[in-house]
Amino acid sequence: MSASDLRHPAVQRAIMRLNEAGLTRVMAGTVEDLELSGLPERTFRIFEQAGDIIFTGDRPRSVLAGALYYLHHLDRGAAEPLPLERTSPYRERLVLEDFPFHCYEPTGFKLDPVRYAENLVALGYTAMECNRLSRREPVGEYFEAYQFTNPSPARFVWTKWHDGVWDRDVISANAAELHACIAIAESFDLEPSFTTFLPRPYPEAFFRLHPHLRGSHFHHEHLKRGGHEGFHRIDTDHMEGVEFYRAVFDGLLAGNAGLRHFFFWHADLGTGFWRDGEGPLARSEADRIIEFHEMLEEVLLGHGSPAQVWVNPWAMKEECLPGINARLPARVGYAVKDNTGAGHFFGTTPARLPDLTIISATVGGLFHKVEKLAAEKGRRVCLCQYQDFSEDLDPVLGVPHALLTFRKFQSLNETAPGCSATNWGVIPPERNRCTVNQDVIREMVWRAGEMRCIEELLPRLIPGGEGFRREIAAAWRKADLALCAWPQYWGLRLQDGGLRYRWLVKPLLLPCDVVESHEREYYLARQGYRIDSPTPFKDFLDLELSQAAEIAGWYAEMVELLGGAIAGIERAGRSASRVEAAWAERQLPPLRWCRRFFLTYQHVFAFHALPAGGGKTPEHDAILGAEIANTREILAALGTAELDSLVIARRGAWSQCFGPDIAKDFGAKLELLERSLAVAK
Structure with missing residues (x-):
């Protein structure tokens, strides 16, 4: 040897x-x-x-x-x-909730975990997200499918409370999957991480067997409008509820001692403790959060675990943060989304960014508030950003936005270079052929010195001579302008309106259109909540018609800019060497998919901003015709979509992904659009 x-x-x-x-x-x-x-x-x-x-x-x-x-x-x-x-000047570079790796792969998106881990090392990451279910886990419809998103630790450990609720073989398969991911992370000298929402809703079967543990109720407006019953979380006011979580984390650490980071959301995607004054003990929500983390601290100490614990304060009441900060165990730090609270304009409407985005690199007020609080107790703070894949652009992989990624690093360097996390995904070249954004990450992490602007980085990003670089850089600026112009009201991310609410495959319909219920099923069955609004304005938004008309105008500008970026890259490739042309070509599929999907959004808002009371008008017909052409283009491009840039889950269709029936869905949309236009004529 x-x-x-x-x-x-x-x-x-x-x-x-x-x-x-x-x-x-x-x-x-x-x-x-x-x-x-x-x-x-x-x-x-x-x-x-x-x-x-x-x-x-x-x-x-x-x-x-x-x-x-x-x-x-x-x-x-x-x-x-x-x-x-x-x-690398970055002491810790973490990955927090990598959706393609931990959420979409179990539902049928092929992704090699070894190549994934290797790519993280290449880009200077120090940790790897390992929390994902196995492919034994059933792919559920509407809200239940969110169980794949930052899965509950209870899906990896068998306890006495699991009997009669979950399938023990599936739990064992999930445990084996987690263990295998941790082993891969450790083989690449990466620290294994576990991101979860807690306490999250559990199935009704759990509470039928354990009625005394039925805790706070989750039944928000979207569930109500979709005609769904609400969900319950475990009651941690009951000591057995706390003991349930103690047993879960004890089992998790007993089988996976290598875990080094735990990220917790306590107020997202149906997650939540009893609100202030509610529940059997009428305590504050802050008291319950502190109690949970005190219990977790005891478990971690019992296992001799050095793991860092992070709490994401997103959607938590800001007024409760000082009290929580004063009493949390010392190892607990904060993982804070970068843009939350940043001032911005959606078109001409002033707003505060509610979440992470890929449209802005401004660090919002929430981070600075939490940073100040953390300093009082010597807590660590991790700045969370989108730098490559994002909820904004999901399901399109590899959209080249080098300038935005560069700006994200400039904000990181000014704000929190000690610890940062990339959210939503960093996908290896085997499944993400356009790696422009990752090349920016690579050079910013392993750079020789400070970069004042991206021009200094271009020779390390773009191959070939000066002329070729100038043409590509000009195209990148157009793509950058398109994304920065995005009037990204809550819900306008592709993941939200496009996938969860299925706007991308839903036809443009007016009240006068006759569409049978079975004809609507193809988009409702794959939609997050089975809401079938006549317009998109109340699905996941709250917009007036005047705002919709302005949004349509901004999407038209974005589509034109992306068209210019595509044309510029095509033009550069025609006069380039074979190697340069191949490099340029890899950027075209994601840009084309972005343009097609943004064009659909333009048509959705332009169509529904028109007066609907008098039936279809020539303006409606023109938009229908344009969307028919766009849908035909989408159908023609689907043959290679999975290979070059789209996330498609092959195990089954569900609300956060395109599924194996993606071509049938767009085909059904096309049929209804064509019928609607024919009737109008």
């Missing part, structure tokens, strides 16, 4: 990757492995010695990151001169 065989799997991976690239005269190992002088934390060093190339670093993932960085630039025809030493 050679010395290299005894080294960490991440180092062995580095050697394998180098050999695969035809580099055989190489040595790789940590400074300790190779008996070299020490390096700063998060540092790799590459140098030549006696005809060999030596790859070393302060720890195994730094060695692998160095090898992958070298190979990346070698592959793009711009080999790095040696010696080369790079240090």
Whole structure:
């Protein structure tokens, strides 16, 4: 057995990757492995010695990151001169709720977890999200399917409370999946993370068997309008409710001692304790949150776990945060969404950004409030951003927005470089052919010095000569302007209106259109709540007709800008070398999908902003005709969509993903659109 065989799997991976690239005269190992002088934390060093190339670093993932960085630039025809030493200025780079990896993969989106972990190392991440269900978990309809989103820890551990509620074989399969993900993370020297919503709704079967644990009720307006019953969470005012969670986390840590980060949402997606003054003990919600974390602290101490705990204060009442901050265990920090509370304009309407976005890099007021609170108790704060994949653009992978990603890093550097998290997804090139945003991440993490503007970075992002770079940069600016112009009212993200409410596959209908209930089923069955509003304005929004008309105008501008970006990249590719043209071509599918989907949004708002009382008008017909053409283009492009940029879950259709019937859905939409236009004529 050679010395290299005894080294960490991440180092062995580095050697394998180098050999695969035809580099055989190489040595790789940590400074300790190779008996070299020490390096700063998060540092790799590459140098030549006696005809060999030596790859070393302060720890195994730094060695692998160095090898992958070298190979990346070698592959793009711009080999790095040696010696080369790079240090990441970011002490912790975390991944929080990676939807394609932990949510869509179990529902049938193919994603290699080994390649996924390797890509995280290449981009300078220090942790990997591991919480995901197995493919044994049934794909449920409407709200139940949200169980795939940051799954409950109870779906990985069997307790006495599980009998008669869950399938033990499925729980065992989920536990094995989690354990396997943690093992992969550790083999790449990444810290395993577990993101969850808690306490989240549980099935009615649980409370029929344990009625004394029936806690707070979740039945928001969308469930009511869809005709659904509400859901209950476990009552932690009852000591057995607390003991349930104690048993769950005790079992989770007993089987997965390697977990190093726990992220908690306590006020999102149906999650919540009793509100202030409600419940058997009429306590405050803050008291219940503190009680839960005190219990968790006891469990962590009992297992000798050094795990960091993070609470995301999003959607929690801000007035309760000081009291919570004063009493939480010392290891609890905060993971705060970057844009929440930032001032912005949606078109000409002033607003505060409610959530993370990919349209703005401004750090909002919530982060600064929480940062000030945390300082009082010496707590850590993690800034959470979209930098690549996002809820805004989901289901389209790899939309090139290099300028926005660069701005996100500039905000990060000014605000919280010590600890940050990328939300929603960082997908490896095997499933995300356009890696422009990830190339920005790579260079910002492993950069040699500060970058004042993206122009300084372009030679490291865009291959070829100066002329080609200028054309691509001009196209990027158009795409950037399109996204920055997005009037992103709550619900206008593609994930919200487009997928959860199925606007992308729903036909444009007026009250005078005769559509039978069975003809509507294809979009209602896959919609989050089975709401069938005559207009989109009350689905997930609260808009007036005047605002809808303005939104339609902004989408028209966005579509035109994206068309210009597409044309610019196509033009650059026609006069480029084969390598440059292939690189440019990979950016076109996601941009084209974005343009098609934004065009649908333009048509939805333009159509429904028109007066509907007098039936269809020539203006309605013109929009119908344009959306028919757009839908035909979508259907023609679906043949390669899964290969180049769309997330499609193949196990079954559900409300956060396109499913295996995506072509049938768009075909049904086309049929209804054509019928509606024919009737009008």
